[in-house]
Amino acid sequence: xxxxxxxxxxxxxxxxxxxxxxxxxxxxxxxxxxxxxxxxxxxxxxxxxxxxxxxxxxxxxxxxxxxxxxxxxxxxxxxxxxxxxxxxxxxxxxxxxxxxxxxxxxxxxxxxxxxxxxxxxxxxxxxxxxxxxxxxxxxxxxxxxxxxxxxxxxxxxxxxxxxxxxxxxxxxxxxxxxxxxxxxxxxxxxxxxxxxxxxxxxxxxxxxxxxxxxxxxxxxxxxxxxxxxxxxxxxxxxxxxxxxxxxxxxxxxxxxxxxxxxxxxxxxxxxxxxxxxxxxxxxxxxxxxxxxxxx
Amino acid sequence: xxxxxxxxxxxxxxxxxxxxxxxxxxxxxxxxxxxxxxxxxxxxxxxxxxxxxxxxxxxxxxxxxxxxxxxxxxxxxxxxxxxxxxxxxxxxxxxxxxxxxxxxxxxxxxxxxxxxxxxxxxxxxxxxxxxxxxxxxxxxxxxxxxxxxxxxxxxxxxxxxxxxxxxxxxxxxxxxxxxxxxxxxxxxxxxxxxxxxxxxxxxxxxxxxxxxxxxxxxxxxxxxxxxxxxxxxxxxxxxxxxxxxxxxxxxxxxxxxxxxxxxxxxxxxxxxxxxxxxxxxxxxxxxxxxxxxxxxxxxxxxxxxxxxxxxxxxxxxxxxxxxxxxxxxxxxxxxxxxxxxxxxxxxxxxxxxxxxxxxxxxxxxxx
Amino acid sequence: xxxxxxxxxxxxxxxxxxxxxxxxxxxxxxxxxxxxxxxxxxxxxxxxxxxxxxxxxxxxxxxxxxxxxxxxxxxxxxxxxxxxxxxxxxxxxxxxxxxxxxxxxxxxxxxxxxxxxxxxxxxxxxxxxxxxxxxxxxxxxxxxxxxxxxxxxxxxxxxxxxxxxxxxxxxxxxxxxxxxxxxxxxxxxxxxxxxxxxxxxxxxxxxxxxxxxxxxxxxxxxxxxxxxxxxxxxxxxxxxxxxxxxxxxxxxxxxxxxxxxxxxxxxxxxxxxxxxxxxxxxxxxxxxxxxxxxxxxxxxxxxxxxxx
Numbered sequence: 001x002x003x004x005x006x007x008x009x010x011x012x013x014x015x016x017x018x019x020x021x022x023x024x025x026x027x028x029x030x031x032x033x034x035x036x037x038x039x040x041x042x043x044x045x046x047x048x049x050x051x052x053x054x055x056x057x058x059x060x061x062x063x064x065x066x067x068x069x070x071x072x073x074x075x076x077x078x079x080x081x082x083x084x085x086x087x088x089x090x091x092x093x094x095x096x097x098x099x100x101x102x103x104x105x106x107x108x109x110x111x112x113x114x115x116x117x118x119x120x121x122x123x124x125x126x127x128x129x130x131x132x133x134x135x136x137x138x139x140x141x142x143x144x145x146x147x148x149x150x151x152x153x154x155x156x157x158x159x160x161x162x163x164x165x166x167x168x169x170x171x172x173x174x175x176x177x178x179x180x181x182x183x184x185x186x187x188x189x190x191x192x193x194x195x196x197x198x199x200x201x202x203x204x205x206x207x208x209x210x211x212x213x214x215x216x217x218x219x220x221x222x223x224x225x226x227x228x229x230x231x232x233x234x235x236x237x238x239x240x241x242x243x244x245x246x247x248x249x250x251x252x253x254x255x256x257x258x259x260x261x262x263x264x265x266x267x268x269x270x271x272x273x274x275x276x277x278x279x280x281x282x283x284x285x286x287x288x289x290x291x292x293x294x295x
Numbered sequence: 296x297x298x299x300x301x302x303x304x305x306x307x308x309x310x311x312x313x314x315x316x317x318x319x320x321x322x323x324x325x326x327x328x329x330x331x332x333x334x335x336x337x338x339x340x341x342x343x344x345x346x347x348x349x350x351x352x353x354x355x356x357x358x359x360x361x362x363x364x365x366x367x368x369x370x371x372x373x374x375x376x377x378x379x380x381x382x383x384x385x386x387x388x389x390x391x392x393x394x395x396x397x398x399x400x401x402x403x404x405x406x407x408x409x410x411x412x413x414x415x416x417x418x419x420x421x422x423x424x425x426x427x428x429x430x431x432x433x434x435x436x437x438x439x440x441x442x443x444x445x446x447x448x449x450x451x452x453x454x455x456x457x458x459x460x461x462x463x464x465x466x467x468x469x470x471x472x473x474x475x476x477x478x479x480x481x482x483x484x485x486x487x488x489x490x491x492x493x494x495x496x497x498x499x500x501x502x503x504x505x506x507x508x509x510x511x512x513x514x515x516x517x518x519x520x521x522x523x524x525x526x527x528x529x530x531x532x533x534x535x536x537x538x539x540x541x542x543x544x545x546x547x548x549x550x551x552x553x554x555x556x557x558x559x560x561x562x563x564x565x566x567x568x569x570x571x572x573x574x575x576x577x578x579x580x581x582x583x584x585x586x587x588x589x590x591x592x593x594x595x596x597x598x599x600x601x602x603x604x605x606x607x608x609x610x611x612x613x614x615x616x617x618x619x620x621x622x623x624x625x626x627x628x629x630x631x632x633x634x635x636x637x638x639x640x641x642x643x644x645x646x647x648x649x650x651x652x653x654x655x656x657x658x659x660x661x662x
Numbered sequence: 663x664x665x666x667x668x669x670x671x672x673x674x675x676x677x678x679x680x681x682x683x684x685x686x687x688x689x690x691x692x693x694x695x696x697x698x699x700x701x702x703x704x705x706x707x708x709x710x711x712x713x714x715x716x717x718x719x720x721x722x723x724x725x726x727x728x729x730x731x732x733x734x735x736x737x738x739x740x741x742x743x744x745x746x747x748x749x750x751x752x753x754x755x756x757x758x759x760x761x762x763x764x765x766x767x768x769x770x771x772x773x774x775x776x777x778x779x780x781x782x783x784x785x786x787x788x789x790x791x792x793x794x795x796x797x798x799x800x801x802x803x804x805x806x807x808x809x810x811x812x813x814x815x816x817x818x819x820x821x822x823x824x825x826x827x828x829x830x831x832x833x834x835x836x837x838x839x840x841x842x843x844x845x846x847x848x849x850x851x852x853x854x855x856x857x858x859x860x861x862x863x864x865x866x867x868x869x870x871x872x873x874x875x876x877x878x879x880x881x882x883x884x885x886x887x888x889x890x891x892x893x894x895x896x897x898x899x900x901x902x903x904x905x906x907x908x909x910x911x912x913x914x915x916x917x918x919x920x921x922x923x924x925x926x927x928x929x930x931x932x933x934x935x936x937x938x939x940x941x942x943x944x945x946x947x948x949x950x951x952x953x954x955x956x957x958x959x960x961x962x963x964x965x966x967x968x969x970x
Binding site: 022023025026029030032033034035036037039040055056057058105106108109111112113116118121124126127128129130131132133134135136137138139140141142143144145146162165166168169172196197198222225226227228229232233243246247250251259262263266269270273274276277278281282285 | 685686688689690692693695696697699700703704705706707708710711714723763766767770771773775779781782783784785786787788789790791792793794795796798799800802803808809810812813816843847851855896900903904906907910911914924925928929932933938941942944945946948949952956957960961
């Protein structure tokens with residue numbers, strides 16, 4: 001029992017726990033975690049009639065994707081009945097540029113402040129990173145007044161600017177933590193080889209940064225796509241983001257509650273980020289928790 | 296070819312003075328080793344020479360030209376780092392020729408340069424690999440190649456062997472020595488390992504707390520350590536130190552060993568320098584290989600009765616750890632039958648091989 | 663740009679170092695745009711909000727100085743007191759339960775289980791789901807008429823009751839459930855990485871000293887991952903203070919305003935009821951609350967590793 005761990009084989013279980021208890025607990029937890037998604041998926045493919053008689057939790061008797069179609073391009077949000085599709089496009093047009101902008105600037109900041117430690121660099125870093133913890137309500141009113149005085153209220157550009165700026169503390173933090181682990185000697189060697197600030201950045205630092213680049217992109221895209229407070233405050237009508245439109249669709253429907261359409265709409269709104277997690281989630285976790293380069 | 300002069304150099308971070316008034320000169324074909332414990336300022340000094348750190352005072356000249364404020368890339372200096380500092384995303388070939396790439400050397404010429412350097416370092420077969428696919432020794436060869444390719448006026452080495460295991464360390468040390476013999480380029484080499492310093496250097500600057508404790512050839516450093524710090528730092532096993540005091544009686548200079556019980560004082564009237572130390576604390580240093588067993592001692596050398604504590608047999612040498620009164624010391628013997636622990640040996644301290652230091656000031660008393 | 667000198671005065675006070683300046687100039691230029699944006703959008707705007715909170719602004723800005731009157735009115739409002747109490751309850755429960763569940767999942771996954779990758783995906787995916795979708799989905803699940811209560815009753819337990827979401831004094835617990843579901847997996851993954859980083863020799867030493875599994879985790883492994891724990895704690899507190907969309911989508915602050923949070927209060931005051939002064943006073947209160955918790959951590963975290 002205990003003796004095998006003394007010789008230290010990493011593969012052996014750390015403790016001979018009763019496997020049944022272990023897997024039972026994990027199974028129950030996994031069930032609780034998967035349940036909301038399962039209910040949404042199942043309900044979204046059931047006809048409304050069936051939901052009304054059998055409740056929202058249940059196995060579909062008839063499978064139909066009508067609700068998905070309705071949610072995509074027919075459902076009414078306020079008085080416009082075009083489904084989520086126009087707002088989905090708004091969100092893409094906002095999230096993609098804002099994600100890239102904040103990631104690139106974050107990379108530059110992280111690099112400049114960790115590898116060129118001029119006097120005050122540490123103070124600046126703290127000043128920037130404190131922004132991660134800013135409750136956004138604290139800047140809501142000035143931001144609204146600024147956007148409208150710049151003529152950017154209710155525009156895609158306004159939200160791109162807002163999301164890029166408030167994402168900077170996070171992206172800077174990510175790249176800071178990553179670049180701190182890159183040996184300073186690499187930058188010194190490159191300096192002696194004659195490379196300047198930008199050449200070192202583009203030819204030496206960026207090519208080794210893809211793990212943290214991934215983290216930053218996933219984090220920012222998720223955050224921006226899912227963001228609600230700024231979205232609901234700074235975009236109305238046709239310029240709404242998909243998250244705002246979804247809330248309007250689900251929480252302000254008049255007449256008969258169309259559970260299947262609501263669920264389909266929720267899934268559509270969640271889909272891009274879910275897909276992103278499914279494909280690069282592994283890199284996201286690895287990049288978030290590792291961070292050092294072997295060179 | 297190239298001479299390097301450092302004069303009055305000062306460097307401080309905030310209120311801490313890391314380098315205080317450093318004066319060193321390296322001549323043509325010189326190989327200067329900066330030797331010292333960690334935190335003595337040797338790496339900072341190297342970075343200052345490289346132009347990676349700014350000085351707070353004083354200056355550096357290369358071949359008589361002031362370079363103190365010249366940017367690193369314009370100094371014609373190359374450096375090999377402890378962690379190799381290879382560019383992780385680039386192949387070995389591109390790592391080696393990156394400095395040429397930055398200077399706009401055409402691709403064909405770069406290929407050729409890389410091939411030549413790789414050939415001389417026996418890493419030609421690795422040119423297409425990434426650093427992560429190389430062993431530590433191979434990485435260090437690439438790092439050396441990166442410095443060689445520029446044919447710089449001065450080579451800098453920052454503890455280049457510290458991350459290698461013993462075998463590779465010896466091989467790479469020999470490689471560096473061979474390269475220096477062939478190219479003759481002026482080099483500055485930082486290490487805390489005194490055997491590296493002794494084998495590679497033409498000149499050693501032993502550093503302590505931001506100052507040069509002694510500057511000289513390896514032989515001078517070894518045979519005439521200028522102070523207790525250098526005496527303690529250079530030599531393995533370290534020099535034995537015997538606390539002592541001097542008295543003068545009827546024109547005779549008598550030296551008493553303080554920790555060794557009742558042994559008669561030595562008459563060192565022939566060492567005139569000791570005259571100034573009468574009444575002061577003295578430290579006598581004797582290297583372990585210069586102690587002898589009493590039967591082969593010369594007349595007049597003081598003899599200690601000492602008890603054997605432990606014996607280390609390295610195969611080529613036998614180090615006998617001894618205790619006499621409160622005094623502990625080490626004796627080197629040729630390999631043979633080791634004395635038993637607890638046995639008593641009679642050891643003589645040869646007066647001719649004694650180093651005298653003033654205990655308080657730490658300085659060597661001139662012979 | 664004028665801020666530069668303000669931040670690094672010592673650099674200019676010393677003898678002017680042209681070489682140093684030339685070396686660091688590109689770095690300065692590189693961070694300048696971000697720095698300027700953040701100084702305006704974070705620090706400038708926060709001060710601006712503080713300024714509004716001391717003014718007579720209602721629908722339109724009115725910069726008559728009224729001292730702390732907005733704060734007096736704020737703390738006199740029942741709606742705000744409910745919201746502030748809710749925030750404390752919510753933060754304590756959300757942070758505590760999320761850390762506990764996250765640690766449990768992390769420890770379970772650390773037992774070299776089969777199917778670790780799919781399990782991790784299952785636990786992590788809620789973090790990808792927006793709080794709006796989280797709120798919508800849990801609203802239905804917790805609604806006694808449509809969700810879990812109705813389902814369990816349909817299975818035959820006619821007296822089963824699970825109606826936290828419609829009761830004034832329990833609705834905030836319902837919100838906590840949804841919030842924990844959303845973040846616990848993320849915390850678990852962070853802690854799992856930390857667990858994997860614990861020195862294996864230390865664990866072996868503890869076992870040789872005769873410590874059992876529970877004791878080893880409690881006395882050796884968990885203390886060793888304290889830094890990860892503290893990071894997760896601070897992140898969760900920051901999330902808790904930002905929570906807004908979850909309540910809007912899940913309960914619309916109801917029943918009545920029983921599940922209002924300071925964030926929803928501020929939004930309503932600013933954009934629905936045109937009370938900019940009181941809204942700002944609420945926002946500043948949240949900011950101060952955040953600062954008290956987060957500031958010591960950030961300064962500690964970044965001062966200990968940086969600097970020469």
